[in-house]
Amino acid sequence: MITANGIVKSFGAAHVLRGLDLAIGKGSIYGLAGRSGAGKSTLLRCINGLEGYDRGSLIVDGTDVKTLGRREMMAFRKNIGMIFQQFSLLERLNVYDNVALPLRCWKYGARTIDARVRDLLEIVGIPEKIKQRPREFSGGQKQRVAIARALTMDPHILLCDEATSALDPKTSQAIMNLLKEINSSMGITIVVVTHQMSVIRGLCKEIAILENGRIAASGPVGDVFREQPRALKNLMGEDSARVSRTLERAATMLLPDTVTGLFISRMAEELGVEVTIKGSNPHVPGFVVAVPGEVRRDVEGYLSARGVRWRSLAGKDRGSSYEDGYKERIRAVNADML
Amino acid sequence: MTSSGYMAHWWRYFEGIIAPSIWATLRMLSVSMVLSLILGFILAYFLILYGPQGLRPNNTRYKFLDFIVNSIRSFPIIILIVAISPLTRMIVGTSIGEKAAIFPLTIAATPFMARIIENSLKGVDRQLIEAARSFGASDFQIIMKVMVKESVPMIVAGTTLSTITFLSATTLAGAVGAGGIGAVALNYGYQSFNNTVLYTSVFILFIMVLVIQWVGDWLYKRML
Numbered sequence: 001m002i003t004a005n006g007i008v009k010s011f012g013a014a015h016v017l018r019g020l021d022l023a024i025g026k027g028s029i030y031g032l033a034g035r036s037g038a039g040k041s042t043l044l045r046c047i048n049g050l051e052g053y054d055r056g057s058l059i060v061d062g063t064d065v066k067t068l069g070r071r072e073m074m075a076f077r078k079n080i081g082m083i084f085q086q087f088s089l090l091e092r093l094n095v096y097d098n099v100a101l102p103l104r105c106w107k108y109g110a111r112t113i114d115a116r117v118r119d120l121l122e123i124v125g126i127p128e129k130i131k132q133r134p135r136e137f138s139g140g141q142k143q144r145v146a147i148a149r150a151l152t153m154d155p156h157i158l159l160c161d162e163a164t165s166a167l168d169p170k171t172s173q174a175i176m177n178l179l180k181e182i183n184s185s186m187g188i189t190i191v192v193v194t195h196q197m198s199v200i201r202g203l204c205k206e207i208a209i210l211e212n213g214r215i216a217a218s219g220p221v222g223d224v225f226r227e228q229p230r231a232l233k234n235l236m237g238e239d240s241a242r243v244s245r246t247l248e249r250a251a252t253m254l255l256p257d258t259v260t261g262l263f264i265s266r267m268a269e270e271l272g273v274e275v276t277i278k279g280s281n282p283h284v285p286g287f288v289v290a291v292p293g294e295v296r297r298d299v300e301g302y303l304s305a306r307g308v309r310w311r312s313l314a315g316k317d318r319g320s321s322y323e324d325g326y327k328e329r330i331r332a333v334n335a336d337m338l
Numbered sequence: 339m340t341s342s343g344y345m346a347h348w349w350r351y352f353e354g355i356i357a358p359s360i361w362a363t364l365r366m367l368s369v370s371m372v373l374s375l376i377l378g379f380i381l382a383y384f385l386i387l388y389g390p391q392g393l394r395p396n397n398t399r400y401k402f403l404d405f406i407v408n409s410i411r412s413f414p415i416i417i418l419i420v421a422i423s424p425l426t427r428m429i430v431g432t433s434i435g436e437k438a439a440i441f442p443l444t445i446a447a448t449p450f451m452a453r454i455i456e457n458s459l460k461g462v463d464r465q466l467i468e469a470a471r472s473f474g475a476s477d478f479q480i481i482m483k484v485m486v487k488e489s490v491p492m493i494v495a496g497t498t499l500s501t502i503t504f505l506s507a508t509t510l511a512g513a514v515g516a517g518g519i520g521a522v523a524l525n526y527g528y529q530s531f532n533n534t535v536l537y538t539s540v541f542i543l544f545i546m547v548l549v550i551q552w553v554g555d556w557l558y559k560r561m562l
Contacts, residue, residue, distance in 0.1 A: 048472055050468060050471060050472060073474075074474040074475070074476060075474060076474075077471070077472060077473060077474035078473070078474050080472070081472070081473070082469065082472035082473075084465055084468070084469060086463075086465055088463070088465045088466050088468070088469035090466065090484065090487060090488055091488065092487060092488055092490065092491075092561075092562070093487065101470075101473075101475075101483065101484075102473035102474070102475070104483070105470075105473070105474070105475045105476070105479045105483065106474070146469075149473070150472075150473070152473070153473060153474075159472075
């Protein structure tokens with residue numbers, strides 16, 4: 001479906017892609033993983049021509065991308081849908097007009113547009129929101145609208161550029177399920193750019209890891225995780241280190257509502273960082289996040305964790321959402337939970 | 339003069355001189371604003387298209403348009419009116435009066451509006467433009483259906499600002515024979531030592547500004 005050979009791309013002095021080879025089969029859900037700046041978004045955008053490349057060949061669904069003139073490129077893009085990290089919806093229009101936009105640009109008739117929009121909103125699961133404005137929506141709902149818009153022209157390929165990076169884990173999972181559904185029922189080839197382990201594990205069938213502008217490891221997700229190539233370890237290590245650094249700055253807290261605690265534990269779990277959750281003060285139910293290695297046994301035999309303030313890692317809330325916390329000793333429910 | 343005598347006196351001035359001039363000002367203002375909005379939009383379209391972060395960057399064309407916009411804007415309005423009066427005479431047939439004032443007013447307002455519209459369009463999130471590209475929208479469609487649609491409130495706010503600014507420009511036009519309430523304030527009021535006319539005109543201008551601002555704000559909120 002998509003074949004890349006020797007793709008070279010530089011932005012001025014920065015050599016982002018250095019001879020990249022790739023093969024994505026029809027019907028696959030293919031992940032492009034790597035650290036920030038590895039070139040995964042750039043490569044993704046080469047597929048639908050939003051970005052050009054200097055050397056190499058890129059054949060998408062039988063078409064050599066480089067040979068397309070301006071008008072041909074526009075028509076070519078009908079076959080490729082794309083969704084983005086920040087959704088990219090028009091704030092002043094309602095859901096209907098947002099989803100109808102590509103159809104209107106391509107001059108479809110009003111009745112066709114109406115039927116198609118309603119159809120797509122059913123598929124993405126928000127038919128009742130048709131006349132509302134996405135302005136008020138949650139991230140997950142906005143992304144659903146964006147997915148509906150991306151599917152209007154019945155594309156064979158769907159490109160996802162960090163599509164779940166701005167969503168919380170539960171919503172991410174819901175969107176990933178939707179994408180899997182779209183892949184299996186409509187046979188659309190999905191290419192996913194991500195830096196999140198949870199997405200690689202939860203969504204992708206195959207994966208390629210970009211390092212230094214080339215594919216360092218690739219194959220079916222199960223195989224890659226089993227073989228544990230160095231590239232994967234680098235990626236996970238990078239992921240963990242980043243998360244640990246953030247959690248190190250997070251506070252021990254007693255949270256009055258356990259839902260938040262569950263969220264922390266699930267977030268940590270899907271990020272691949274080990275955390276221990278322990279019960280605490282019986283009068284105030286809550287959970288605690290402890291960073292491995294930071295938990296020690298004090299003189300009274302309690303397990304205690306260093307006090308740290310938690311920050312949300314989701315998209316735009318980065319650094320801005322935290323609970324007031326205070327240090328507290330925790331009684332281990334089960335000492336060997338560590 | 340008795341109170342009722344004063345009122346009758348005032349009314350005569352109002353009916354005879356001030357009221358017609360209000361209409362003259364409104365005509366000059368509305369025609370020049372509408373024309374400059376249309377022409378300014380066309381100019382802004384090409385500025386956005388060819389700009390350095392535009393849809394189809396073309397440095398030569400952009401610099402040329404940019405130069406025209408900056409040059410016209412650098413003229414104080416009254417100098418502009420005087421400087422292009424031969425051109426005005428050629429196109430409109432005269433360089434005095436209401437119709438003759440609309441021409442230089444439009445010329446002055448067009449680049450002003452162009453900049454306002456250009457800045458409003460530039461304020462649209464680049465990702466939106468990418469998203470529109472990704473489903474094959476043409477440059478024209480991106481500008482009209484995405485950028486313009488998203489920046490309507492800003493354009494409304496800019497137009498309100500521009501209208502109030504050019505209201506004062508129309509009063510200046512009065513100084514070169516255009517008529518309108520500025521001319522009345524100046525000629526019949528100030529230069530004739532008639533405070534009644536002067537202050538009534540000033541007050542009317544004040545009300546006009548309030549009304550324009552009020553309408554603009556209302557429209558802005560509606561468009562959000």
